[in-house]
Amino acid sequence: MSPDPGGVSRRGLLGLAIGAGAAGLAIGAGAGATAGVAVGRARAETAAAVHPFFGGHQSGITTPVQDRLHFASFDMMARTDRDDLVSLLQDWTYAAARMTQGLDVSVSGAVGGSPEAPPDDTGEALGLPASSLTITFGFGPTLFELDGVDRYGIAAQRPSTLEQLPAFVGDDLDPNASGGDLCIQACADDPQVAVHAIRNLSRIAFGRARLRWSQLGFGRTSRTTTAQQTPRNLFGFKDGTRNILSDDTAALDEHVWVAASDTPAWMAGGSYLVARKIAMLIETWDRVRLSEQNDIIGRTKGEGAPLSGGDEYTEPDFAAADTTGAPVIPVDSHVRLAHPDANEGTRMLRRGYNFVDGNNDLGRLDAGLFFLSYQRDPGQFIRVQRSLSTDVMSEYIRHVRSGLWAIPPGAAPGSYVGAGLLS
Amino acid sequence: MSPDPGGVSRRGLLGLAIGAGAAGLAIGAGAGATAGVAVGRARAETAAAVHPFFGGHQSGITTPVQDRLHFASFDMMARTDRDDLVSLLQDWTYAAARMTQGLDVSVSGAVGGSPEAPPDDTGEALGLPASSLTITFGFGPTLFELDGVDRYGIAAQRPSTLEQLPAFVGDDLDPNASGGDLCIQACADDPQVAVHAIRNLSRIAFGRARLRWSQLGFGRTSRTTTAQQTPRNLFGFKDGTRNILSDDTAALDEHVWVAASDTPAWMAGGSYLVARKIAMLIETWDRVRLSEQNDIIGRTKGEGAPLSGGDEYTEPDFAAADTTGAPVIPVDSHVRLAHPDANEGTRMLRRGYNFVDGNNDLGRLDAGLFFLSYQRDPGQFIRVQRSLSTDVMSEYIRHVRSGLWAIPPGAAPGSYVGAGLLS
Numbered sequence: 147m148s149p150d151p152g153g154v155s156r157r158g159l160l161g162l163a164i165g166a167g168a169a170g171l172a173i174g175a176g177a178g179a180t181a182g183v184a185v186g187r188a189r190a191e192t193a194a195a196v197h198p199f200f201g202g203h204q205s206g207i208t209t210p211v212q213d214r215l216h217f218a219s220f221d222m223m224a225r226t227d228r229d230d231l232v233s234l235l236q237d238w239t240y241a242a243a244r245m246t247q248g249l250d251v252s253v254s255g256a257v258g259g260s261p262e263a264p265p266d267d268t269g270e271a272l273g274l275p276a277s278s279l280t281i282t283f284g285f286g287p288t289l290f291e292l293d294g295v296d297r298y299g300i301a302a303q304r305p306s307t308l309e310q311l312p313a314f315v316g317d318d319l320d321p322n323a324s325g326g327d328l329c330i331q332a333c334a335d336d337p338q339v340a341v342h343a344i345r346n347l348s349r350i351a352f353g354r355a356r357l358r359w360s361q362l363g364f365g366r367t368s369r370t371t372t373a374q375q376t377p378r379n380l381f382g383f384k385d386g387t388r389n390i391l392s393d394d395t396a397a398l399d400e401h402v403w404v405a406a407s408d409t410p411a412w413m414a415g416g417s418y419l420v421a422r423k424i425a426m427l428i429e430t431w432d433r434v435r436l437s438e439q440n441d442i443i444g445r446t447k448g449e450g451a452p453l454s455g456g457d458e459y460t461e462p463d464f465a466a467a468d469t470t471g472a473p474v475i476p477v478d479s480h481v482r483l484a485h486p487d488a489n490e491g492t493r494m495l496r497r498g499y500n501f502v503d504g505n506n507d508l509g510r511l512d513a514g515l516f517f518l519s520y521q522r523d524p525g526q527f528i529r530v531q532r533s534l535s536t537d538v539m540s541e542y543i544r545h546v547r548s549g550l551w552a553i554p555p556g557a558a559p560g561s562y563v564g565a566g567l568l569s
Numbered sequence: 570m571s572p573d574p575g576g577v578s579r580r581g582l583l584g585l586a587i588g589a590g591a592a593g594l595a596i597g598a599g600a601g602a603t604a605g606v607a608v609g610r611a612r613a614e615t616a617a618a619v620h621p622f623f624g625g626h627q628s629g630i631t632t633p634v635q636d637r638l639h640f641a642s643f644d645m646m647a648r649t650d651r652d653d654l655v656s657l658l659q660d661w662t663y664a665a666a667r668m669t670q671g672l673d674v675s676v677s678g679a680v681g682g683s684p685e686a687p688p689d690d691t692g693e694a695l696g697l698p699a700s701s702l703t704i705t706f707g708f709g710p711t712l713f714e715l716d717g718v719d720r721y722g723i724a725a726q727r728p729s730t731l732e733q734l735p736a737f738v739g740d741d742l743d744p745n746a747s748g749g750d751l752c753i754q755a756c757a758d759d760p761q762v763a764v765h766a767i768r769n770l771s772r773i774a775f776g777r778a779r780l781r782w783s784q785l786g787f788g789r790t791s792r793t794t795t796a797q798q799t800p801r802n803l804f805g806f807k808d809g810t811r812n813i814l815s816d817d818t819a820a821l822d823e824h825v826w827v828a829a830s831d832t833p834a835w836m837a838g839g840s841y842l843v844a845r846k847i848a849m850l851i852e853t854w855d856r857v858r859l860s861e862q863n864d865i866i867g868r869t870k871g872e873g874a875p876l877s878g879g880d881e882y883t884e885p886d887f888a889a890a891d892t893t894g895a896p897v898i899p900v901d902s903h904v905r906l907a908h909p910d911a912n913e914g915t916r917m918l919r920r921g922y923n924f925v926d927g928n929n930d931l932g933r934l935d936a937g938l939f940f941l942s943y944q945r946d947p948g949q950f951i952r953v954q955r956s957l958s959t960d961v962m963s964e965y966i967r968h969v970r971s972g973l974w975a976i977p978p979g980a981a982p983g984s985y986v987g988a989g990l991l992s
Contacts, residue, residue, distance in 0.1 A: 214760075214787070216925070256805055257871035261860035268855055269805020269870055270923070273798070322930075337637075337760075337787035338800075341925050345803075345934060349855055356932035362787065362925055364637070364760040375696070377761075380768075382679055382692020432691055432772055437684035447692055448680035500693070502639070502764050502785055503926065507745075509779035511768060 195335070196276045199243040201556040202415050203403065204563070206280030206333055207495065207520050208392035210371045214337040215363035215499040216344040217421065217516065219326030219549060220355040222289065228298045231289075232568050234354045238283065238330075238347055239562035245339075248276035251346045268349065271342035279334040281343055283563045284419050284551025289327040303410055303567055307524045308552050311420070315535040318544045323359040329419070329551045331518065333497075337362070359547065361423060363499020363516045370497065376450065376458065380426050380500050380513050381542070383443050384450035387458055388485075390495040401493045402520050404555075412566035415555030417520045420527040423501075423547035426514040431542045442538045444479030452481065480539045484530055492529045494519040514543070524550055618758070619699045622666040624979040625838050626826065627986070629703030629756055630918065630943050631815035633794045637760040638786035638922040639767040640844065640939065642749030642972060643778040645712065651721045654712075655991050657777045661706065661753075661770055662985035668762075671699030674769045691772065694765035700757045704766055706986045707752040707842050707974025715750075726833055726990055730947045731975050734843070738958040741967045746782040752842070752974045754941065756920075760785070782970065784846060786922020786939045793920065799873065799881065803849050803923050803936050804965070806866050807873035810881055811908075813918040824916045825943050827978075835989035838978030840943045843950040846924075846970035849937040854965045865961045867902030875904065903962045907953055915952045917942040937966070947973055 197205045222231065241251040250256055256269035290296070290304035310325070330347055334340040341362070348357050367379045368386030371393070379385040390397045399405065406414040431439070440446055444453055444462065452462035453475045464482055466474040475482050486493050496519045503512040519527055534540065557563045620628045645654065664674040673679055679692035713719070713727035733748070755766040764785070771780050790802045791809030794816070802808040813820045822828065829837040854862070863869055867876055867885065875885035876898045887905055889897040898905050909916050919942045926935040942950055957963065980986045 218928075257859065257869070259859065261863070262858050264856050265805070265859050265862075265870070267805075268803075268851070270801045270803050272801060272805065272871070338923065341787065341923075341936075345851070345936075348932070348934070349852070357928045357934070358932065360925075360928050360934070362785075362927075364764065364785065364787070378693045378695060380691075380693050382688070382690075382695065428691070428768070429772070433687050435685050436680065436682065436688050439688075440684075446680070447688065448695065500761065500764075502783075504785075505780045505783050509771070509781065511771070511780070511783070513764075513768075 195278045197280050199246045200559045204282045204556045206282035209280050211366045211497045212278045212333040213335045216332045216340040218330045218344045218360040219358045220328040221358045222327045222355050230354045231298050235564045236562045237350050242281040245343050246279045277334045277336035277339040279339050282331040284329040284553045286327050286551050314531050316540045319548050324548045326358045361516050363501050365500040367498045368496045402495045417553045418524045419551045419553050420519050421549045422517040422545050424515045425544045425546050427542050429510050441476050444475045444481030478536050478538045483533045483537050489530050492526045494521045618701045620703050622669045623982045627705045627979045629705035632703050634789045634920045635701045635756040636758045637763050639755045639763040641753045641767045641783040642781045643751040644781045645750045645778050653777045654721050658987045659985045660773050665704040668766050669702045700759035700762040702757040702762050705754040707976045709750050709974050712750040737954050739963045742971050747971045749781045784939050786924050788923040790921045791919045825918045840976045841947045842974045842976050843942050844972045845940040845968050847938045848967045848969050850965050852933050864899050867898045867904030901959050901961045906956045906960050912953050915949045917944045
């Protein structure tokens with residue numbers, strides 16, 4: 147059965163109606179997403195709490211960083227074909243468009259379908275508003291080619307830079323909890339809404355794709371608008387002060403969005419996402435004296451001002467020296483090594499999250515930063531990460547998970563995420 | 570060195586000043602908690618977002634259930650003595666009293682101490698308001714006696730009902746992630762504030778107690794005031810509709826608070842906490858048809874009304890029968906088996922949380938309910954849990970962690986939690 151090019155196939159819609167016997171559904175994704183029946187979900191949310199799903203770029207990149215995260219990586223199941231991939235992306239688009247509006251995953255909903263079928267929606271977000279939910283999809287290198295096999299007939303369309311990231315100093319990666327054919331970033335101001343999204347998208351993938359690894363983040367560490375305050379990471383420092391902001395269209399065009407002149411053409415308006423789970427040795431860090439913490443970061447812990455003076459938003463003066471001639475901002479400080487000045491102007495849009503995943507047998511919290519950065523080219527991350535190889539902060543962190551995904555442009559109403567690649 | 574009975578010992582205070590050289594501090598816990606210097610923490614929060622730490626009962630029980638949880642269980646270190654336990658509880662009291670007011674853990678704070686010492690406070694909550702933080706402390710059976718040894722001279726004071734819970738149908742407990750000499754429940758509306766509390770209390774315990782296991786919860790599942798809506802658990806059902814509410818003082822006195830006439834006397838005004846980590850087989854549950862889900866719970870998924878009719882707050886009519894004479898609320902439904910009518914009037918105050926801890930190798934979310942209940946006597950939980958042995962819902966859950974703690978009464982200003990036991 148062939149999908150309707152650029153549209154939502156009947157197969158896709160049927161795939162969504164998981165055992166619900168809802169074969170009568172025939173609503174296009176665009177209409178269904180915005181005009182579907184709200185089953186018990188509150189509609190009183192402010193406009194600011196609802197972000198559009200369709201558009202030239204996917205939401206969840208320049209969107210004001212929401213407070214909570216549920217991130218998931220998926221692998222396609224064995225023996226799936228191109229039609230399966232297309233129908234999955236269509237179903238995900240349909241459900242994501244609805245959920246980001248505060249609706250159930252399908253019109254038959256959690257309680258509106260037949261009592262003799264499982265509900266389409268798992269129900270835990272019933273009554274909750276959209277809560278700024280964004281759902282952002284990505285394609286990993288292995289989707290294009292796995293062990294030399296072009297499973298979905300898209301190997302020729304793979305961006306040349308979409309390949310496994312090189313090894314970096316400080317890597318201690320778990321290969322089973324890294325990478326993945328597909329990824330979904332769900333961000334919301336209510337974690338129950340983000341969890342509901344990942345859970346239902348995972349359920350919709352049944353038989354086609356399977357959750358490979360996933361990560362919750364409880365607190366944002368970046369800002370993408372001037373209205374947002376800079377939050378703190380688990381080293382206790384402000385993180386993301388110099389992030390690329392959503393109103394800086396020149397910087398976004400230069401550093402974040404794939405241009406129409408870039409290749410491949412289907413990525414225009416998209417971006418590349420690097421995810422790194424960074425374990426922080428917080429008990430060790432907490433024993434470091436304040437002056438040394440400041441030197442390692444290159445900023446003051448309280449204000450977040452560069453050690454060269456001023457306030458949080460003052461540009462660091464890397465040439466400033468003390469009376470002995472030593473640089474005030476140490477040469478191996480994080481802010482210096484990560485700064486565009488040390489990286490030929492390289493910048494990224496970051497939207498990482500703090501995490502705590504219980505504790506280990508020594509009674510230490512399994513805590514850290516789930517780093518997420520969007521860039522026009524994966525080389526930007528590689529450039530900066532290599533610069534950080536002499537970062538003293540490396541002694542207090544370990545990179546334990548990693549992934550790189552191509553983030554396609556947003557879907558047009560009536561179409562689906564990835565249509566430019568697969569149609 | 571003997572602690573000052575009923576007060577905060579100098580040793581306790583020095584124990585708090587971890588490497589900060591703050592030997593000059595000499596502030597009583599009461600004064601320090603309310604009059605300490607706020608170092609960069611916002612003070613503009615509404616009164617409703619700040620809960621008192623001192624009082625006849627500990628906060629975090631009848632307090633309106635906050636949205637987020639960080640729970641931690643601790644074991645005392647080998648070779649600690651009674652003075653260590655007292656100083657730990659004094660230091661924890663001092664820090665908890667400050668943090669619940671939105672302050673740093675000590676007056677030297679995250680950035681206010683000597684630059685040549687590690688900061689007392691880890692800093693990630695700098696600038697955040699109190700966020701309704703409550704910190705609730707408990708004493709496990711092993712604190713009173715471990716392998717027959719009365720380590721702290723308190724075995725004679727152990728409540729007779731404070732012992733390991735019996736085995737229940739459906740138990741699949743991890744002994745290494747169950748129990749514990751001490752527990753701390755940190756609840757807040759901002760998870761960063763709850764995490765900050767557990768992290769700093771764990772740090773303060775250095776050398777005296779060590780984190781045994783811990784759990785984050787992202788969404789509350791109960792309400793303790795009529796103003797709160799009933800939230801949903803990860804089965805998609807409203808949970809906690811019939812909870813004991815904070816204004817029902819008669820029910821609190823009968824079911825939650827240990828009475829002055831109960832034994833031992835030092836527990837008067839306290840309670841007993843049962844924690845159970847309940848894994849939900851959500852993928853299996855999600856394949857159950859809606860009518861069967863409703864029958865298993867005994868309520869409707871959408872409204873949460875009992876199957877005998879009415880709305881969420883209508884009392885279930887367990888005698889109601891359909892035209893065939895069968896009970897409308899099935900005999901093995903959760904609501905029937907957990908109801909006071911099936912348990913000689915037994916009730917508990919619940920304040921559980923939804924959790925997701927990643928996923929397993931099969932791509933299934935490691936998700937469920939972190940059940941927390943407060944009761945006047947542990948026998949109340951045991952009574953209801955045994956009643957649930959025929960609960961059909963048991964097929965969809967597994968109890969994987971468990972603990973029971975005596976929750977002492979609240980501390981008086983100038984004193985510390987547990988003074989009634991240890992002074």
